[in-house]
Amino acid sequence: MLTTERHQLILDLLKEKQSIKIQELVELTSASESTIRRDLTELEELQKLERVFGGARRMAPNMPEPSLSDKAAKHLTEKQRIARYAASLVQTGDAIFLDAGTTTAQMIPLLKDKDVTVVTNGLSHLEALTEHGITSYLTGGFIKARTGALVGPQAIQSLESYRFDKSFLGVNGIHADHGFTTPDPEEAAVKRRAGELARSCYVLTDQSKYGTVSFAHIFGLSEAALIIDGLPDQALAEIERQTTIKVVTQ
Amino acid sequence: MLTTERHQLILDLLKEKQSIKIQELVELTSASESTIRRDLTELEELQKLERVFGGARRMAPNMPEPSLSDKAAKHLTEKQRIARYAASLVQTGDAIFLDAGTTTAQMIPLLKDKDVTVVTNGLSHLEALTEHGITSYLTGGFIKARTGALVGPQAIQSLESYRFDKSFLGVNGIHADHGFTTPDPEEAAVKRRAGELARSCYVLTDQSKYGTVSFAHIFGLSEAALIIDGLPDQALAEIERQTTIKVVTQ
């Protein structure tokens, strides 16, 4: 068995199993314990997994927030619920824009079999996109190291080459008077243009940030549909009454 | 069995198998081990597959390979020597274009303290660029999963926003009649335009591929300076005599 075949096997198993014992791998590959150990060591150096006593486990994509780990996990399922609904709106053959951000990232695995074309300004989306074999285009622009987003006039200009069936944007807040808000003015500009270039525009948020606009920049786009979770019905009704935003729930 | 038939067979097998052992190929083609090795080497240079110990595997759709400690290339020191010289040409404050590819990647750490602005179409350069705190812009375009390069009309269009003090391009071959060559026509187009948009254009290669143009696409640009290593002086002289290419050595 080829070395890379073993490596691939291990990574594939970890996609389904979360963790795995060395003894299992010895049986599965009929390689020696030493070899498996070496494999795990190498894969760990490549940041593909984390060794634990007796085996290995999947890299935790957990941004360590020790005190709020429960809350983070709760947000994760919220993100996933929203992403699942957003992905269900995508039809076979659609050309879509995926905004940078963790919520839209959750959509990617769900687009696998839809034969979509994706344009994104999120560098962190790339790995998942190529891994799932999705035809992908990247906008150009300045690399915002903190968020991995491409922004600036170049980003907006390279958007102009495209027209989208649907745009999926992430936001930090919603405000009755101002519409959607996000902390970074440059990212807001990209979002706005991406929304304008789409026939339909959907805004995703898992944060319950209605009304609290701090350090936020407006990006307008009151015509978008809002996919949200975690806000009381009363607030949703208020949004629909006071704005032209259309609220969509699962 | 014809050489190209073997090549096609290998590529076909890799469409279904992910990876393949040299011994299997020896049995399937009843060619010698040496021949299969040569086939794999050639196909690797064309970026059609990746050699691994004992066989070959499909180009990994996962391009991010933490690559610094990598033992990847025997050409590494050559690459580094070339990269060091190329980087020495960069002056403080320059705006430069860095082509995708492993040779230009070696330049990045050396640009750290030069206060440069970098534009690149190489996704695999990103990690190093941000890590060294270099102001970076990315071109847009279609994501070529095999090489991690951004190509296509969108890539070229987003180049138009920029003007460079210097462009640094990687190539696979040099040909007296045709100028520089590279296997992929789309990547060639990007290289060509990036070269045109620069006041000075430097071409880097660590491959001693003078004259052997196989499956190559020309990208012209005979006005560029060539930074090379590993060719005999005689060949360099011939290049300068037969073309308008200016050869630069360290």
Added chain:
DNA sequence: ACAAAATCAATCATAATCTTTCATAAGCAG
């Protein structure tokens, strides 16, 4: 807390594979 069991890192010899080099054979132009 202690001892037994399991797991680990380090080392070494061996086997498999790799690169380089050379010689032969096949195709082709003059």
Added chain:
DNA sequence: CTGCTTATGAAAGATTATGATTGATTTTGT
């Protein structure tokens, strides 16, 4: 036919992967 180029196979020596062994470290059971 001769001279040239290209493809091929074979062999030597270098490199890499593997499996077994050793003694250290960690976990587990009591």
